[in-house]
Amino acid sequence: QLQLVESGGGLVQPGGSLRLSCAASGSTFDYYAIGWFRQAPGKEREGVSCISSSKSGDYRNYVDFVKGRFTISRDDAKNTVYLLMNSLKPEDTGIYYCGVDARRLCPLTGAMDYWGKGTLVTVSS
Numbered sequence: 001q002l003q004l005v006e007s008g009g010g011l012v013q014p015g016g017s018l019r020l021s022c023a024a025s026g027s028t029f030d031y032y033a034i035g036w037f038r039q040a041p042g043k044e045r046e047g048v049s050c051i052s053s054s055k056s057g058d059y060r061n062y063v064d065f066v067k068g069r070f071t072i073s074r075d076d077a078k079n080t081v082y083l084l085m086n087s088l089k090p091e092d093t094g095i096y097y098c099g100v101d102a103r104r105l106c107p108l109t110g111a112m113d114y115w116g117k118g119t120l121v122t123v124s125s
Contacts, residue, residue, distance in 0.1 A: 002027040002114045004098055009119030012088055016123070020083040022098030022116060030054050030076040032100035035107045036083045038121075040094040047108030048096070049083060061106045065091075088123045095120050 008020040022034065035050040049072040052059040060072055071084040081098060096119050099112030 002029070002032070002100060004100065004114055004116035006096060006098055006116045006119040009096060009121045011122045011124065013125050014088060014090060014123055016088050017084070017086045018088065018121060020085065020096055020098075020119060020121075022081040022083075024079040024081075024100070029079040029100075032102055032113070033104055033106055034072075034074060034081040035099050035101065035112060036072065036081075037097045037099060037108075038092075038094040039097070039118075040091070043094075045097065050106040050108050051081065052106045056105055059106050061108060063108065085121075088121075090123045093121060093123050 002024055003026045005023050012018055031053055033052045036048045037045050038048050039045040048066055049062045049070055051072045051074050054076055069087045074081045097116055099115045101107040101112050
């Protein structure tokens with residue numbers, strides 16, 4: 001069974017940057033596609049970005065409201081996926097989760113095989 005642990009969240013001013021990490025343990029990581037999701041206060045969880053397995057060519061996708069600001073990457077040697085977030089806005093505030101999927105190429109919706117517990121990002125002056 002795969003365990004996922006997110007880290008890197010915190011309080012940042014608007015316009016600032018954070019790099020989130022999603023570290024995996026317990027199983028082979030490189031076969032999974034990874035998705036980053038977030039849940040803002042009072043809202044449902046939504047997809048932010050995803051990356052396919054390395055064997056599928058590291059295909060990446062972003063939702064429109066983060067395109068040009070966020071960058072997803074993976075390091076299979078470290079069993080870790082990163083989300084670099086630049087030009088942060090107050091509306092980026094929320095709990096950020098990573099999830100893995102063994103079947104889909106680059107999941108941004110729906111159920112995932114495993115989830116982490118999330119890391120809180122607060123963008124405020």
